[in-house]
């Protein structure tokens with residue numbers, strides 16, 4: 001299914017969700033259109049490629065796809081890369097840290113044949129020019145991947161946060177979070193295990209507060225809509241103890257029979 005999150009003048013943001021059936025992890029994909037050019041964020045793997053490209057094809061010509069953008073390297077993020085390389089003209093935006101691993105995802109195409117289509121993003125982040133708008137690729141390393149990027153669309157004021165803010169219990173992933181306390185109970189375990197450390201959460205929250213964010217859209221589960229809900233999420237996230245904060249001596253003991 002798809003839902004338009006923002007539409008004004010020649011700028012549109014569409015959330016796709018619900019394409020993963022069976023045991024795969026539910027995931028969201030984001031498409032931004034500006035003045036006829038498209039950028040697709042975290043398109044996923046084999047489970048999402050077919051339905052996603054069919055849905056996009058109903059709305060646009062795939063020739064309009066300028067960028068396929070990956071927040072990090074996980075299977076639910078970018079394992080459909082080979083198909084996007086073969087069946088579109090899009091350039092691939094990805095952290096420099098994961099660039100060297102791309103040949104593992106694209107075994108049937110020689111690296112030399114697509115190297116000009118790779119847009120590597122350094123650790124400090126980058127600006128992506130799409131149509132007449134700018135999208136900021138923000139550093140989000142260790143949340144959870146060591147080379148991790150989030151994306152801020154200046155026009156819609158939507159921040160796409162990959163696994164940060166992700167939840168996995170809701171069948172209606174396109175609807176906004178309503179009761180944050182109930183919602184955060186359901187996402188606590190995931191964030192405690194997958195996020196690197198509290199200091200990173202705090203550094204990231206401080207960076208996000210510099211931006212004018214109207215909506216946070218994670219790669220899994222419901223979006224956080226409105227400045228008040230965004231602020232509530234940031235307060236929760238910067239207090240979160242996670243990752244190495246929770247490691248103890250017994251976490252690294254040798255297994256015994």
Ligand SMILES: [Fe+2]
Nearest residue numbers: 072074144163
């Ligand atoms: Fe991930």
Ligand SMILES: [Fe+2]
Nearest residue numbers: 074076163219
């Ligand atoms: Fe994910």
